[in-house]
Amino acid sequence: MVGIVIVSHSKKVAEGIKDLAMQMVGPEQKIICAGGMEDGGIGTDAVRICDAIQSADSGQGVVVLVDLGSAVISSNLALELLQENGIDTQVTLADAPILEGAISAAVQAFIGGSMKEVVEAAELAREVLKLL
């Protein structure tokens, strides 16, 4: 199964999103949080994101969902650090709203979707209307 990483400035946000997404899938689906800093403070940390990506990978690749600003910058840096360290996990950042994207991605990953399908599912969440 494709693994999922949730990168948020806040530990609580990342864990809350994981809780919601896990309701939709079985316990074997890997959703790993990289929320906040090592000390629990608000922020993003590329090294923690690297670790989360590695824990989420079971060989089929990892899709990363991000919140704002430095979550994107730190995640891109994490991809570069992995590459520099010779770790060839397939990783893609999804350009999607973090909560809705995580839920769509989790469902798609759990039913055996490919990396491409999981990213597409996450990014489709951008277009879903809520008030119709």
Add this chain to the structure above:
Amino acid sequence: MTTINGFINAINDELNKNKEYLTELDGLIGDADHGINMARGFNAVVTKITDEDTDIGATLKKVGMTLISTVGGAAGPLYGTAFMKAGGASVGMTRLDSETVEKMISLALTGIKDRGKAMKGEKTMIDAIEPALEAVRVGIENGNSLIECLEMAIVAAEEGVEFTKSIRATKGRASYLGDRSIGHQDPGATSSLIILKAVTAHYKTKVLEV
């Protein structure tokens, strides 16, 4: 003797002195954490570096890696990348000349631009660093000393910080404010100026000592 550890400690001292100031600037157009972030990052850095760290490049890479995982805000991966790239231009060196300093700032700036997908005029640290780099280049062309080049860079960076007041932010937290970001000075450009001033002041006292 000037050690790279001395420079890093000088930067840490100045960032800690300006912690509230930088945080206030960030409070006006961002999330009020820039000074706290930078102080936390450099406080962690100084615990990892000693006078035994003589290889400037290797030390700066260590500084960069530490900033990446301790600063927290956008400044973390951006300054982290900048210090790592500057380190890449000074591996194995124990002293610096103007040409190396130019290369270090140049690679740092390119690193920041690539990492944050920003350019000059977006109200970020780039607005201080790019003019500083250009000033160093002019200094080298005119045959100025390293201290003179750094002093020219400070003047240019000060103008760059001043310029950030006149423009709208299109990157980072301040971009959420749109036109309301005009009139305020960018915290990241300000911390870049503080770092440049700290390095220059430290270098001057050490050179005068010899």
